[in-house]
Amino acid sequence: MKKPTKAVIPVAGLGTRFLPATKSIPKEMLTIVDAPIIFYVIEEAIHAGIQDIVLIQGRGKTAIEDFFDTSYELEDKLMRDNKYYLLDRLNEIRNKVNIISIRQKHPLGLGHAVLCAQPVLGNEPFAVLLGDEIMLPQAPHEDYTTAELSKAFEATGHSTVAIMSIQEVDVQKYGIVDFGGRLPQEFPARVAGFVEKPNLNNAPSLWALPGRYIFSSSILDELKNQKPGKLGEIQLTDAMNSLSKKEPVYALPTRNIRYDAGDKVGYPIANIEIGLRHPDVGPFLRNYLQNQLPLLLKQTARPS
Numbered sequence: 001m002k003k004p005t006k007a008v009i010p011v012a013g014l015g016t017r018f019l020p021a022t023k024s025i026p027k028e029m030l031t032i033v034d035a036p037i038i039f040y041v042i043e044e045a046i047h048a049g050i051q052d053i054v055l056i057q058g059r060g061k062t063a064i065e066d067f068f069d070t071s072y073e074l075e076d077k078l079m080r081d082n083k084y085y086l087l088d089r090l091n092e093i094r095n096k097v098n099i100i101s102i103r104q105k106h107p108l109g110l111g112h113a114v115l116c117a118q119p120v121l122g123n124e125p126f127a128v129l130l131g132d133e134i135m136l137p138q139a140p141h142e143d144y145t146t147a148e149l150s151k152a153f154e155a156t157g158h159s160t161v162a163i164m165s166i167q168e169v170d171v172q173k174y175g176i177v178d179f180g181g182r183l184p185q186e187f188p189a190r191v192a193g194f195v196e197k198p199n200l201n202n203a204p205s206l207w208a209l210p211g212r213y214i215f216s217s218s219i220l221d222e223l224k225n226q227k228p229g230k231l232g233e234i235q236l237t238d239a240m241n242s243l244s245k246k247e248p249v250y251a252l253p254t255r256n257i258r259y260d261a262g263d264k265v266g267y268p269i270a271n272i273e274i275g276l277r278h279p280d281v282g283p284f285l286r287n288y289l290q291n292q293l294p295l296l297l298k299q300t301a302r303p304s
């Protein structure tokens with residue numbers, strides 16, 4: 001089976017976890033070191049051979065579209081100032097993928113957002129990458145999660161979703177995989193179902209969905225027939241559950257580091273860790289963390 005060349009990135013969420021910052025800036029445009037979160041997500045898609053990116057936008061998200069537009073004055077100035085390295089970084093993404101933007105007119109949930117991409121997707125398989133989560137390989141020789149999923153899809157021809165193991169306290173934050181009572185010995189493993197954000201008592205496993213998926217086009221039929229689930233929204237996880245009862249759906253654990261960059265705690269963590277890997281910023285940050293931080297930690301420690 002051919003690898004997918006289209007990816008859907010839903011960016012229509014209201015970003016309420018990150019107010020007031022996200023009142024007028026989409027959370028996907030918050031900066032990690034020197035690029036917006038969405039930049040890293042699209043880089044991951046490009047590594048997987050994606051050529052067309054479908055952004056599902058809500059109201060007030062035009063800053064994301066603007067980011068992918070040409071900016072003549074800026075580019076002209078960078079050229080005149082011989083700042084080609086900055087120009088390259090700006091163009092890195094824009095020249096490699098087509099960005100297609102679709103408006104989700106009503107905030108009816110993640111599943112509904114994915115379904116909005118149908119006119120562009122047709123009957124082809126496609127990837128979904130959640131727009132506020134950054135996934136990075138742990139080491140340079142390792143692949144990005146979406147590239148790994150894509151390879152697995154090429155081999156089986158069936159929908160394959162990334163999974164990660166989590167702690168019991170986190171079960172209610174994620175879609176959880178049901179392996180039918182026995183944990184698989186080998187991966188990718190066929191799943192028996194999925195549950196969106198269960199209570200710990202009802203959680204079928206401690207394997208969660210980190211927000212990276214490859215689907216056969218039949219998921220769109222499941223989404224069309226999906227009734228509102230958790231929070232009264234059309235849930236992608238519910239459609240995946242129905243799909244898994246009709247055709248094989250596989251799960252593949254990811255070794256990538258995952259940053260929940262649209263979260264108040266995940267955001268500074270992503271800035272520090274990705275900053276440490278950055279060639280210009282890394283040495284300064286390392287120096288700060290080694291020399292200043294221990295003192296600051298002492299000064300700001302809460303009395304016990």
Ligand code: G1P
Nearest residue numbers: 110173174175208209210211237
């Ligand atoms: C969404 C999905 C959930 C998934 C999670 C990953 O939830 O519905 O299945 O595990 O993303 O972050 P959200 O975080 O949008 O509430």
